[in-house]
Amino acid sequence: METLTPLYDTYYNLYFGPAHCGSGNFGVKLRVRGEKIIDARADPGYLHRGFEKLMEYRVPIQNAVLSDRLCVLEPLSWNLVHAEAVEEIMGIEIPERASYIRVIMAELTRIQSHLIWFAAFSMGTGFDAGFKLAIGYRDYILDIFERITGARVYPAGYICPGGVRRDIPENISRKILDTLDYREEEMIELFHDLLYNPIIIERTRGVGVLKLKDAVRLGATGPVLRACGLKADVRKDDPYEVYGEFDFEIPTGRKGDALSRLKVGVEEMKESVNIVKQALEKMPPGDYIHPNLKRINLWKKMPPGESYARIEAARGEACCYMVSDGHPQPYRVKFRGPSFLHMIPVLEFLLKGTEVADVPAIYWSLNPCPADMDR
Amino acid sequence: MEMGIVDRMLKNLIKKPITVRFPWESIEIPEGYRGEHVFDINKCISCSLCARVCPNRAIEMVEVPEEYRDRYPKRYPKIDLGKCCFCALCQDICPKGAIQLTKNVYLSVFDKNAVVKAPLKKEELKT
Amino acid sequence: MEENELLEKILANFTVDARVQRKRRVWLSVDKDNLLGICNFVKQLGFDHLSAISVTDWLNEGKFELTYHVWSYTHKILLTIKTKIPRDTPLIPSVFPIWGESAQIHEREMHEMFGVKFGGNPDLSPLFLEDWEGPPPFRKDFDTRKYVCEKYYREEDERERVYFLSKM
Numbered sequence: 001m002e003t004l005t006p007l008y009d010t011y012y013n014l015y016f017g018p019a020h021c022g023s024g025n026f027g028v029k030l031r032v033r034g035e036k037i038i039d040a041r042a043d044p045g046y047l048h049r050g051f052e053k054l055m056e057y058r059v060p061i062q063n064a065v066l067s068d069r070l071c072v073l074e075p076l077s078w079n080l081v082h083a084e085a086v087e088e089i090m091g092i093e094i095p096e097r098a099s100y101i102r103v104i105m106a107e108l109t110r111i112q113s114h115l116i117w118f119a120a121f122s123m124g125t126g127f128d129a130g131f132k133l134a135i136g137y138r139d140y141i142l143d144i145f146e147r148i149t150g151a152r153v154y155p156a157g158y159i160c161p162g163g164v165r166r167d168i169p170e171n172i173s174r175k176i177l178d179t180l181d182y183r184e185e186e187m188i189e190l191f192h193d194l195l196y197n198p199i200i201i202e203r204t205r206g207v208g209v210l211k212l213k214d215a216v217r218l219g220a221t222g223p224v225l226r227a228c229g230l231k232a233d234v235r236k237d238d239p240y241e242v243y244g245e246f247d248f249e250i251p252t253g254r255k256g257d258a259l260s261r262l263k264v265g266v267e268e269m270k271e272s273v274n275i276v277k278q279a280l281e282k283m284p285p286g287d288y289i290h291p292n293l294k295r296i297n298l299w300k301k302m303p304p305g306e307s308y309a310r311i312e313a314a315r316g317e318a319c320c321y322m323v324s325d326g327h328p329q330p331y332r333v334k335f336r337g338p339s340f341l342h343m344i345p346v347l348e349f350l351l352k353g354t355e356v357a358d359v360p361a362i363y364w365s366l367n368p369c370p371a372d373m374d375r
Numbered sequence: 376m377e378m379g380i381v382d383r384m385l386k387n388l389i390k391k392p393i394t395v396r397f398p399w400e401s402i403e404i405p406e407g408y409r410g411e412h413v414f415d416i417n418k419c420i421s422c423s424l425c426a427r428v429c430p431n432r433a434i435e436m437v438e439v440p441e442e443y444r445d446r447y448p449k450r451y452p453k454i455d456l457g458k459c460c461f462c463a464l465c466q467d468i469c470p471k472g473a474i475q476l477t478k479n480v481y482l483s484v485f486d487k488n489a490v491v492k493a494p495l496k497k498e499e500l501k502t
Numbered sequence: 503m504e505e506n507e508l509l510e511k512i513l514a515n516f517t518v519d520a521r522v523q524r525k526r527r528v529w530l531s532v533d534k535d536n537l538l539g540i541c542n543f544v545k546q547l548g549f550d551h552l553s554a555i556s557v558t559d560w561l562n563e564g565k566f567e568l569t570y571h572v573w574s575y576t577h578k579i580l581l582t583i584k585t586k587i588p589r590d591t592p593l594i595p596s597v598f599p600i601w602g603e604s605a606q607i608h609e610r611e612m613h614e615m616f617g618v619k620f621g622g623n624p625d626l627s628p629l630f631l632e633d634w635e636g637p638p639p640f641r642k643d644f645d646t647r648k649y650v651c652e653k654y655y656r657e658e659d660e661r662e663r664v665y666f667l668s669k670m
Contacts, residue, residue: 044630045630045632057647058430062430065430065462136393136394146405147407150408151408154460157462166407216551217604219552219603238578308527308580319553332559341604341607345606345607432664433664435667
C-alpha cells in the first residue's frame, strides 16, 4: 500500500481554552502536528484576585470569612489552614471538642471534593450519566453542611481562629451516620464499578505516566504522588489537630498512570467515611471555642512572630506562611496551593508527546482547581 | 463482560428522581440559616461596630430622613445586599442584638437599586 | 534524625543563626553568599521536596527577606532558610539547578509580584497579570486601595461612596 508523503512539515496552535466546556477557568496552549502534541504551555491568571494583599488590611476574624473563597470546591480546608497559622502565632491551644468537630468537617469536605473530581472526569471523557449522579449524591453532604454551618457551599469562616463559630446541633450525629450508610456507600460502589468498565480502562491505563523521581522534582503532592508509589500523607507524617488518635490507612498505587490516581481517590473516600465514624463515637463534651476569642475584638494585637501551617487538603498539600509584627493585621500572608504545582509544571511535562484525544483524561485525572492555583 | 454500570443504569429508570420540582415544591430550610437581615431601630445605640467589622464594607452609617430626626437623632446602618456575603459577623458583634439574620432567601429583584436597605421604613412608625 | 541532631550537623559546617521552634520545625537565617552552599548541603542530607518560596518586604529596613521552605520525606522535618537582600538591587542566584521545576515556577511568581531577579532561571515571563504597566503590585509602597479608588470608583455615586471613607 502506498503511503502519502507530506508536501511540507507544518504545525498549528490549538487553544484548549478557558471558554471550553472541557476545562475550568484555565487554558493550555498546545502546539500540534497532526494528532501529536509537540509542546504545551499553561496560561493561568483568569481567577487571580490577590488574596495575599487583601488579607493585609483585615483582622484575623475577617480573614477567616475571606479565606473560604480561596477555592470553591473545598472551602473548609482553607479555613482550617488559615486558622492553624493564626493560632500558632498567638500561641493558644484550642479545646478538644472543637478539634474533633474540625476533623469531621475536614473529612466530609474531602468526600464531597472527590465526588466533584469524579463528576468532572466523567464529563470530560464523555460519560454524562456519571456526572449527574455524582453531583446528585454530593447534595446529601451539602444538606449536612447546611444544618451545621448555616449555608450549603460557603461556611463563612466556620473554622475560625480559636475553635469553631457555633456548636453542632443535637441530633446531627444520627443524620450524618444515616447519610453515610445509605447514600454514600452506594455512591462509592458505583464509582468502584466505573473503574472496571472496559472503555474507561482503555482510556486511562498507561496514559499520563509519572515516575517517582520526576514527581518529587516537579512538586507533586497528594493523590498524584501517592499513585506513583510513595506513602506520604501530611496527616500521618506531620500530624495536626487530633489525627494522631484515629486508625486509618494510606492507599497507594504502583504505576503512576491516570487509572492509579482514580483508584487512589476511591480508596481515600472509603477511609474518610471510616474516620468520620470513629470521630463521632469519640467526641468529648466541652467548649466549642477558646474563651479569650469568644467575643469578637477588632483591636486585639497579634504578637510578633511567624508560622508555617501544613494540612492535607483533598488535592494535595496546602500551606500558609504568616508573618506578624505586632499590629492586629498580619504583615504578610502566603498561601501555597496544591494545584499551582500540578497544573503548570506537571501538566506541561505530561502533555509532551501524547495525542490530542488523551488530553481530557490526563487533565482531569490530576484533579485541577484553577481557584487555588491563581489565588 | 462486566455489566456492572449498565445494571445500575437500568435500575435508575424505575427509581424516584433525586431532585424536586422548584418552584412548585421546595425543600425545608433549617434553623440557623443565614438569609436576609432584619434591623430593629429601637435597640440600636449607634456604636458603628457593624460597619467596622463588615469585611466587604457593605454597611454605611447614615442619618434618617428629616421628619424623624427628632426621634432618632443619631446615625444608623444602611445595608447594601449587593455587596453582602451573608457571613453574620454583624449579628455576632452587635452588643444589643439589633441586627438579626432570618431564613428568607428569595431575594431576586429586577431593579438594581432596590437591593439597598435603608434603616427606617415608613410602616414601622405607625406605633 | 531529630531536630537537634540536624542543627548540630549544620552548625558544624556553616556559621548560621538557628533555632528549633517546636517539633518538626527548624528555622535558619543565613547570609546571601552562603545560600547556595547551604542549599546543596541540605539537599544531600535528604531534603528534596521544596514546599514554597516566599518574599517579605521590610520597607523600614530597606530589605527583602526570602524564605525557602523544604521538607524531607525520610526525616520528617520542615526546614526554613531565610536570607535578606537589599531592596534597591534585588538580585540573587536561582535554586533551579538544585530543586528543579518546582523552584522555577515559584521564582517566576515572585519575580512578577515583587520584582526580585533570579539569575539562572530559564523563564521569568509574566505569569498571572496581563498588560500591567505599573510597579510590582505586592510591594508595601504600592497602595492598592488608593489605586482602585482612583481608577475604578467615583465618589459621587451613592453605592460607591463607602469605599472612600477611611475606616477598616
